[in-house]
Amino acid sequence: MPEKPGSLCLLKLHIKARHPVDLNDSETIYMQAIEKESCSNPCNVCESTDITVLANHSRSGKPLRTVICNRCGLVWTDPLPHNPRSFYEDDYRVAYKGTFTPKPKHILRAGKVALNRRKILGKRLEKPLKILDVGTGGGEFAYLLQSLGHDVQGIEPNKGYADYSKQEYGLNIQVGFIQDIQQPDASFDLITIWHVLEHTENPYKVLTKLHSLLKPQGVLVVEVPTIEATCQSPKSTFHEAHIFNFNLDTLRKLGEKAGFTEVDYKLSQDGANITMFFQKIAQASNDRPLTIPGNADKIKAIVKGHTAFSHYLTAWPYQRFFTRMSRMLQERFETANFERGKKLLDSLYS
Numbered sequence: 316m317p318e319k320p321g322s323l324c325l326l327k328l329h330i331k332a333r334h335p336v337d338l339n340d341s342e343t344i345y346m347q348a349i350e351k352e353s354c355s356n357p358c359n360v361c362e363s364t365d366i367t368v369l370a371n372h373s374r375s376g377k378p379l380r381t382v383i384c385n386r387c388g389l390v391w392t393d394p395l396p397h398n399p400r401s402f403y404e405d406d407y408r409v410a411y412k413g414t415f416t417p418k419p420k421h422i423l424r425a426g427k428v429a430l431n432r433r434k435i436l437g438k439r440l441e442k443p444l445k446i447l448d449v450g451t452g453g454g455e456f457a458y459l460l461q462s463l464g465h466d467v468q469g470i471e472p473n474k475g476y477a478d479y480s481k482q483e484y485g486l487n488i489q490v491g492f493i494q495d496i497q498q499p500d501a502s503f504d505l506i507t508i509w510h511v512l513e514h515t516e517n518p519y520k521v522l523t524k525l526h527s528l529l530k531p532q533g534v535l536v537v538e539v540p541t542i543e544a545t546c547q548s549p550k551s552t553f554h555e556a557h558i559f560n561f562n563l564d565t566l567r568k569l570g571e572k573a574g575f576t577e578v579d580y581k582l583s584q585d586g587a588n589i590t591m592f593f594q595k596i597a598q599a600s601n602d603r604p605l606t607i608p609g610n611a612d613k614i615k616a617i618v619k620g621h622t623a624f625s626h627y628l629t630a631w632p633y634q635r636f637f638t639r640m641s642r643m644l645q646e647r648f649e650t651a652n653f654e655r656g657k658k659l660l661d662s663l664y665s
């Protein structure tokens with residue numbers, strides 16, 4: 316375990332000033348033990364507690380401790396910034412979107428995202444499937460799948476959104492967390508989980524649950540933001556809602572640990588998101604190492620190199636600004652005659 320000479324040195328100087336004697340070997344070892352950073356939960360991928368602190372503040376400037384596992388490169392918030400259960404049942408939509416039911420502009424935006432997801436899934440949607448969409452949100456993607464002729468189920472912790480999508484689109488949605496779903500094992504051909512895994516308190520347990528819900532050879536599609544993205548402002552890298560931050564290697568490894576094999580992946584055009592396609596295999600292989608040599612150093616270098624200075628030298632912030640402005644105007648135009656979510660999506664999906 317490599318020590319950090321700078322901080323250890325400071326501690327030694329402090330001790331020496333108060334106790335003007337040389338530290339002997341046992342005292343040095345004791346000081347090293349104090350200096351080593353600790354975490355309240357072991358790494359979700361490789362179970363190690365060997366971590367380095369990556370950041371101490373969130374994008375809102377509030378204290379938020381983000382750590383990286385030195386053995387595999389998984390990044391997470393430690394300790395947990397909130398109770399994930401109550402946060403997602405009630406607070407999340409309000410904190411992020413200021414509403415308990417989707418506004419027209421959110422329905423339109425999510426409808427366009429749903430069309431893009433359909434494109435990503437491509438030929439996999441050609442024959443009728445039994446599909447579970449985890450974290451259904453306002454139901455826009457589940458409704459698109461249903462209109463394509465698939466047998467769709469959803470699960471969504473936010474009651475306001477779940478109720479809306481049931482009433483508006485006639486969807487089959489359970490209110491709750493995926494860990495608590497009432498469903499027999501081996502029920503689905505395909506499970507999709509878009510931008511949910513990073514919000515959960517234990518992604519490994521979630522993937523294990525999805526493994527049991529899939530039929531043999533069933534396919535799981537996971538989309539998460541990648542910690543390697545540099546299109547956003549560096550200040551926005553860490554925030555309270557994302558408990559876990561993955562890159563390709565840690566997501567792949569977590570899938571393998573839960574009994575999947577990766578068959579394909581796609582990176583979004585701006586490099587912000589990973590969509591990974593997993594296939595269920597008979598049994599999780601416990602004999603493979605869970606550590607990922609070199610991955611933590613690679614991620615640390617990317618995060619440290621992603622400074623405000625380097626970011627504002629790229630085209631991303633300006634492009635983002637103009638994209639947002641034109642999207643706002645477009646949305647205002649497209650939702651001007653809004654009557655109902657269903658009508659809006661029907662015209663978008665037709």
Ligand SMILES: [Zn+2]
Pocket residue numbers: 358359360361362363384385386387388389
């Ligand atoms: Zn790890």
